[in-house]
Amino acid sequence: EEDMELETELGIDSIKRVEILSEVQSMLDVEAKDVDALSRTRTVGEVIEAMKNELRSSVSSAAVPAAAAAPASSATVPSELLAKAETVVLEVLASKTGYETD
Known part of the structure; x- marks a missing residue:
């Protein structure tokens, strides 16, 4: 669950x-x-959100040179990638702790 505390729970x-x-x-x-x-x-949940923010940040940083060449382009992270971030965080946590992903 996203509200589970990393250290105490x-x-x-x-x-x-x-x-x-x-x-x-x-x-x-x-x-x-x-x-x-x-x-x-x-x-x-905070880990998931932090990783999503990192993905958003990496897409915006990568888009800066492209934006200079093509101002109309937008730096958005595909929803599939954001969903993958959540899945990856849950899978890694499960593998490191032995807890289920749900």
Whole structure:
């Protein structure tokens, strides 16, 4: 569940959190730009939202040069990619903690 606390309910300490976030970033092929925001996450839902924000940020950064060449282009993240972010976070958390994805 998205409201589950990483440390108190899932037993995820700061070291395991770094491992999880690294694996999620690798699977989504995104490099965290706001590491502080990721390190402040306390619940499953916050991790999901932080990773979605990272995806949005990476798409906007990649679109900047394209936007200069073609101002009409918009930097939006496909909904499928945002849904994938949620799935990946849940799968990685499940593999690291032994809890089910639901």
